[in-house]
Amino acid sequence: METVITSALGQGLLYCFMILGVFMTFRVLDFPDLTVDGSLPLGAAVTAVAITNGYSPWLATIAGVVAGILAGLITGSLHLLLKSGDTSSTNYGPKLLAGILVMTALYTLNLRIMGRSNIPLLGKTTVFDEMGHWFSVNVTGWWLVLTLAVLMVILKYALDWFLHTEIGLAMQATGDNEQMLRSLGVNTNIVRVMGLGIANGFVALSGSLVAQYQGFADVGMGIGTIVAGLAGVIIGEVLFGTRSISWVLFSVVGGSIVYRLLIAVSLRIGIAPTDLKLLTAALVVVALSIPTVRRKVIRI
Amino acid sequence: MSDTGGLSLQGLTKVFFPRTVNEVIAVNHIDLRVEPGDFITVIGSNGSGKSTLLNSIAGNFPVTSGSIFLDGRDITTLPEHVRARSIGRVFQDPRAGTAPSMSIQENMAMAYMRGHRRGLRAGVPARLKREMAQQLAALGMGLETRLTAHVNKLSGGQRQAMSLFMATVSGPRLLLLDEHTAALDPKVAAIIMALTGKIVQERGLTTLMVTHNMELALQWGGRLIMMHSGKIILDVAGAQKESLTVADLIDKFHQCSGERLTSDKLLLE
Ligand SMILES: Nc1ncnc2c1ncn2[C@@H]1O[C@H](COP(=O)(O)OP(=O)(O)OP(=O)(O)O)[C@@H](O)[C@H]1O
Ligand SMILES: [Mg+2]
Numbered sequence: 001m002e003t004v005i006t007s008a009l010g011q012g013l014l015y016c017f018m019i020l021g022v023f024m025t026f027r028v029l030d031f032p033d034l035t036v037d038g039s040l041p042l043g044a045a046v047t048a049v050a051i052t053n054g055y056s057p058w059l060a061t062i063a064g065v066v067a068g069i070l071a072g073l074i075t076g077s078l079h080l081l082l083k084s085g086d087t088s089s090t091n092y093g094p095k096l097l098a099g100i101l102v103m104t105a106l107y108t109l110n111l112r113i114m115g116r117s118n119i120p121l122l123g124k125t126t127v128f129d130e131m132g133h134w135f136s137v138n139v140t141g142w143w144l145v146l147t148l149a150v151l152m153v154i155l156k157y158a159l160d161w162f163l164h165t166e167i168g169l170a171m172q173a174t175g176d177n178e179q180m181l182r183s184l185g186v187n188t189n190i191v192r193v194m195g196l197g198i199a200n201g202f203v204a205l206s207g208s209l210v211a212q213y214q215g216f217a218d219v220g221m222g223i224g225t226i227v228a229g230l231a232g233v234i235i236g237e238v239l240f241g242t243r244s245i246s247w248v249l250f251s252v253v254g255g256s257i258v259y260r261l262l263i264a265v266s267l268r269i270g271i272a273p274t275d276l277k278l279l280t281a282a283l284v285v286v287a288l289s290i291p292t293v294r295r296k297v298i299r300i
Numbered sequence: 301m302s303d304t305g306g307l308s309l310q311g312l313t314k315v316f317f318p319r320t321v322n323e324v325i326a327v328n329h330i331d332l333r334v335e336p337g338d339f340i341t342v343i344g345s346n347g348s349g350k351s352t353l354l355n356s357i358a359g360n361f362p363v364t365s366g367s368i369f370l371d372g373r374d375i376t377t378l379p380e381h382v383r384a385r386s387i388g389r390v391f392q393d394p395r396a397g398t399a400p401s402m403s404i405q406e407n408m409a410m411a412y413m414r415g416h417r418r419g420l421r422a423g424v425p426a427r428l429k430r431e432m433a434q435q436l437a438a439l440g441m442g443l444e445t446r447l448t449a450h451v452n453k454l455s456g457g458q459r460q461a462m463s464l465f466m467a468t469v470s471g472p473r474l475l476l477l478d479e480h481t482a483a484l485d486p487k488v489a490a491i492i493m494a495l496t497g498k499i500v501q502e503r504g505l506t507t508l509m510v511t512h513n514m515e516l517a518l519q520w521g522g523r524l525i526m527m528h529s530g531k532i533i534l535d536v537a538g539a540q541k542e543s544l545t546v547a548d549l550i551d552k553f554h555q556c557s558g559e560r561l562t563s564d565k566l567l568l569e
Contacts, residue, residue, distance in 0.1 A: 087360065087380070162420075166413060169406055169423035176399035183358065184466070185384040185414045 006141045008264040012257030013148035014210050019256040020159060020249065021202035022229030028163065029195045030175035032092060034099030034226050036203045038106025039071040041222035043204025045110045048119040048217035057127045061208045068204020069197040075102045076193030089178035110219050117219045126212035152253060160246050171195045224277045231280050232256040234287050304372045306506060307334040307474055312366035314356050326352035328530030329366070339500055341517035342510045343549070344527030350510045353527070354476045359383045371473055385415040388467030390460070390480040397463025400452035404443055404462065407451055408432045411466035439465060439495065457488035461495060468499050475500065477509040514546045528556050
């Protein structure tokens with residue numbers, strides 16, 4: 001039982017950065033961004049290649065995050081091209097298409113970066129090994145949970161701080177009432193592109209950490225990221241509430257953990273790992289079809 | 301090219317769906333000179349082009365032809381957010397002017413930032429909170445005690461008061477009001493209108509106010525224009541406007557639309 005819990009906590013925390021990224025796009029920017037299916041493995045791929053080429057795992061992780069940011073910036077720019085002058089903020093077509101195009105392109109790009117579909121990292125030094133070295137422990141089990149929890153708290157507060165700066169408020173308002181923000185003299189297009197960059201940086205960080213934790217990067221590891229991300233966001237919002245941005249950032253981290261716990265339990269009771277994506281999709285559908293949930297989860 | 305100061309429209313034209321069966325000439329070769337500090341009320345029937353005129357000035361879409369000068373500067377091709385640095389707007393829908401899931405103070409802080417570069421400073425600095433509490437108190441809507449409340453918890457009147465405040469707090473060169481009291485119940489509408497008059501006068505704002513309420517149009521501002529089919533068909537100011545009555549306006553309107561009817565008839569024959 002203890003291993004189920006620590007492993008679910010660990011997985012939940014590994015993926016919570018992805019959930020924060022999905023929250024940024026879906027909720028803050030009102031931009032359902034499908035890029036994440038590609039930017040998660042992109043983070044993993046860049047990190048894995050950097051590590052196998054002898055770079056420090058810290059540098060490799062940063063490189064993975066930067067790659068994710070670039071992917072987000074490209075999606076944002078592509079969206080501007082696709083919507084070409086249309087100023088309605090509720091036109092989701094170009095948003096979805098921009099994400100789909102970049103996600104698809106990233107599949108090829110990730111394969112190109114890795115040179116094959118899977119790069120093992122066994123025996124290579126990862127950020128977890130480095131941190132374990134400092135404290136002379138093995139960063140697994142509760143130590144992994146603790147390490148990731150510290151990182152989560154730091155990044156959660158960083159994001160929270162950012163969203164309350166002048167630019168951060170503009171980012172929130174871009175998703176909330178874009179026309180208003182434009183009539184206050186803000187170039188909402190640039191704000192949105194920046195936000196997508198940041199969000200995909202978070203997603204790529206999860207990819208990078210997952211690869212280092214599980215000991216390999218795989219080109220298929222991003223499939224279903226958007227649905228898992230959405231599941232985490234919705235579970236978090238419904239279970240823990242949305243009273244303020246600061247609060248909801250913790251809520252969705254909680255959602256990430258509960259979601260991994262649900263998966264761990266499903267596997268325990270004998271559900272095949274390959275059936276999990278269907279179950280996750282069903283979970284999101286069921287959650288959204290409960291009216292009270294739909295009311296809480298306002299913008300879908 | 302243009303006179304100094306104020307707003308100048310020269311041959312301004314906006315055609316929607318040009319060269320299709322759905323073609324609409326919403327604004328048709330309008331020339332208008334607005335002096336700095338002018339408060340102009342704009343009336344006209346549904347679809348006469350009032351909103352399109354305001355949207356063209358604000359830059360919601362590119363105009364078909366003509367030019368727009370603000371303070372002697374040609375703004376015809378500037379993007380909306382650049383013009384917005386010197387243009388404040390309030391819309392008919394009280395929800396349009398504020399970000400609903402953000403707090404009052406966050407909304408206000410964004411309005412204070414109009415025309416400034418945004419950076420990584422605190423979005424709502426402490427000194428601003430004191431300042432906005434004082435200024436909100438002057439609105440008399442009880443908003444100053446609820447700075448951290450979400451805007452979607454406010455009434456339509458409160459939201460519109462905030463929109464008005466946010467549109468004017470940074471001293472815009474031009475204020476565009478598009479039926480901004482039409483969606484409110486009469487009592488609240490009167491409060492918002494009084495507030496508008498006060499703010500416009502105190503700050504000497506150059507203002508265009510669209511309204512369907514002819515009494516309001518006569519009561520407020522120093523000049524009145526009436527639009528019909530994308531054109532300005534009446535433009536009165538000063539003493540001439542003072543002496544105008546609602547009956548006069550209706551007469552004028554029937555005269556013009558009547559004329560149009562006959563000319564249409566002529567076309568058919
Ligand atoms: N975005 C648009 N796309 C296409 N046609 C439009 C658009 N906006 C306005 N029109 C058309 O242009 C004409 C003028 O509309 P406009 O909204 O400017 O009138 P208005 O005077 O503001 O009317 P109302 O009093 O009903 O608000 C109408 O025929 C309208 O259908
Ligand atoms: Mg109108």
